[in-house]
Amino acid sequence: MNKKIIVYMGLLSILLGSCKKSEDLGFEVEKSFADPAEQLTAFKSSLAAGSDGWTTMLKLRDGRLISGYLKLDTVAKDAVMYLDLDSSTLAAPSTSKISIQTTQTTNPTLVFEEGSQLDSLEKAGVDREYAYKSTAGDTINLLGNRYGNELKLVKANAANALLYASGKVSQIRKQVSDYLFSTVYLVLKADASTTAQISVNPVSKAFSSSAINSASGLKYSASGYSYTSKGIYFQNPVLVGDKKVYELLWDENGETLYAEIGGSRIDLESSDIPVIAPQYLLGTFNYNLFSLGSPYYMNIPGWSVSFRNIWLSADDALYARRYNLYVMEFDMNDKDKSMNLNVYFWNLTETTLYKATYSYTYTKSADGVFKFTQLPTNTSTVAGGNAEFVAPQMKPLTDIIQTGSYTLDYYHTASAGSLGQFKSVETPSVFFAGFFESLIQ
Incomplete structure (x- = not known):
């Protein structure tokens, strides 16, 4: 027999001989998972330890945050709940039954029965059953079984409890x-x-x-x-x-x-x-849109006579084709310096609103001067096809956007609030104001 095979078989026999049942080992093997009954008992004890109740923070998956106070009686299985839904829900708490059990999850779960302030939120995707997740000091972290809402319980003191109970x-x-x-x-x-x-x-x-x-x-x-x-x-x-x-x-x-x-x-x-100056904000979060509308439909201040005439010339050309120019919006992205110029126009016969999109890139100088460059229209999309369809009529407006450079400042009004206003650097007689939001409902 080959010498290497003899050595291998000898080693194998030693290994097999050493693999006896676990009771022959000199130490006990710890179980991989804790006993669910033990976990449930420990969870009940943790909740009972909050003798002055718990301040709560409920984080919903849609980004909303709800805070409040929770008083639990683990013996009577009652829950007194205050949530900051409005002033009344903080002034008048709900009282409901609870259960503390192991449900479909392996972790112990706190269940709020009917009657709690959570009832009014169930249709909005708020859980009523919360499984134990972790503990850190005086904080217990729970996770909703159905929607995955995160509930944080922080052990309160007598002063915290009084602030809620007194209506403060x-x-x-x-x-x-x-x-x-x-x-x-x-x-x-x-x-x-x-x-x-x-x-x-x-x-x-x-x-x-x-x-x-x-x-x-x-x-x-x-x-x-x-x-x-x-x-x-x-x-x-x-x-x-x-x-x-x-x-x-x-x-x-x-x-x-x-x-x-x-x-x-x-x-x-x-x-x-x-x-904060609008040149820094335009194209960023909550400030990606700059919208202006037809003077036939809305009276937006801050327009020069020259710009109004340019708008009306485009509108007249559309009207000859049985359309009306309604809204134009600059949809800007400051990160990649791109812009979609969205134009909305009506069909006079069908009263249908159409959208046309022209694509641009832009630069912005250190002192806030914008320069726009039009890109080829993407005619493979519906909005691009519409843009091509009305391009000759929109030319007065699309030309002035890319043939000059513009500064941007606020235009404050008593009636409309703070608008933005673009002013042409090369042609000071051309300026127009608009809203930092959509005008399309």
Whole structure:
């Protein structure tokens, strides 16, 4: 027999001889998975340990954030719940039954029975069953079994519980909400070189922020937020220079919001007009559109006689073909310096609205001068085909866009608010204003 084979068979017999049953080993083999019953007992004990209740943060998959307070009685299997859906749901909690069990998942699950404030949110994709995910200090992280919403429970103290039970949090929510409804823009000036312009929507509980720094340029933030006992908390932080601001605190006496940055308090200022120049914003988040509409349908101020005549000449040419020019919008992308010029026009006979799209690239100088270059029309698309169809009639407008260069500034009006206004550098008599949003419903 080959010597190598003899050696191999000898080694194999030694290995096989050493592989006896686990009871012959000098140590016990730990099970790969914890006993579900043990996990369930431990989970119940963790929830019972929150004798003063839990402050809650519910993160929905659509980006919304809901905060509140939860008091659990694991013996009576009751849950008292306050959510910041509105002032009333923070003033009058719901009471419902709960169960703590192992459901279709292997992890223990907290189930809110009918009657909780979660009932009104179920159609919006909010879970009523939350499986245990992890624990970190005084925080328990849960995950919705059906929709994957994230529920965070943070152990509260007696003072936290009193703020909700006394209606104080409901009062704070109303004060902050009223303040936000009275503002257009919030301005946070971290230092001489850093300014954040924050727009908050109290109805949808969403915010967007544009923060400009003389060294690092413009940074954008967008997120949902929730009301807390201290003010408002952002799901994603406001970026102010290299600092992240997660919450705005409410000064009840001063009736203002403020941030704490680097250990210092910085009060937010209220402004009815934007404070960051539009040349930095156009083509970025929430500012990708610049729209203007026909003077026959809407009266937009800030148009020169020369531009109005150019618009009307295009409209007259379309009218000769039984169409009306309705809206023109600049759909811009600052990252790749591209623009779709979308033109909407009516068919007078069928009252059908059509869309035509012309493609451009553009450059922007350091001092904010825009220069547009038209690209070949993509006729393989419906919008491109429409653009080719009305190209001769639209030529007065498409020509002036690419034959000159333009500055962009705000045009403030009492009736329409803050618009944007393009002005031709080469032909100062040509200028036009528009909205930083879509005019097509």
